Amino acid sequence: MEIDRTYLTDLVNIKMPYGKYKDVVLCDLPISYLEWFNRNSFPKGKLGMLLETMYEIKMNGLDYLLTPLKKY
Numbered sequence: 001m002e003i004d005r006t007y008l009t010d011l012v013n014i015k016m017p018y019g020k021y022k023d024v025v026l027c028d029l030p031i032s033y034l035e036w037f038n039r040n041s042f043p044k045g046k047l048g049m050l051l052e053t054m055y056e057i058k059m060n061g062l063d064y065l066l067t068p069l070k071k072y
Contacts, residue, residue, distance in 0.1 A: 010046075011054055012069045017047070026050055027066050031058045 011027045021029055034055040042048035042055075057063055 007050075007053070008066065009069055010050055011057075012066050012071070014047075014050065026054050027063065027070070029054065031055075034058060 012025060014026050015023045016026060016029060021033055029051075034051060037043075037051055038055055042052045057066070
């Protein structure tokens with residue numbers, strides 16, 4: 001299986017396109033928002049996959065892994 005190398009960089013570059021946290025970078029979304037999606041279903045497509053991945057990363061305390069990828 002080929003790993004998409006841009007997947008993790010998408011988490012630190014793509015902004016939430018709608019909702020309460022519109023224009024917030026996905027890696028900066030609060031866990032409570034990601035938990036809401038987990039309870040109510042993630043959106044379809046790439047955005048949903050990214051949000052679900054970010055949820056898993058935060059739930060497992062691994063968000064520090066994204067720090068080197070962030071552009072300050």
